[in-house]
Amino acid sequence: MATVTTVLKAVSMFVAELMSSFTDWFQTKPAWANLEVLEETELRTTGGVHERYKAKTLWEKTGAVVMVVRRPG
Secondary structure (H helix, E strand, O other): OOOHHHHHHHHHHHHHHHHHHHHHOOOOOOOOOOHHHHHOOEEEOOOOOOOEEEHHHHHHHHOOOOOOOOOOO
């Protein structure tokens, strides 16, 4: 015999999954990064002086390897 809490848990999980699948229709799919986009990315320093660089010029000047991490939001 199923208890009330087990039934409520199953129903709430079903509703949560249903809402999640419904909202997935409205989210844009992420695009794969291509070289042109990465070259034009503007980078900022995190120190006291906030300098800005384009990723391509930073690579050409110093040979720096830039790791790109996209944060959600």
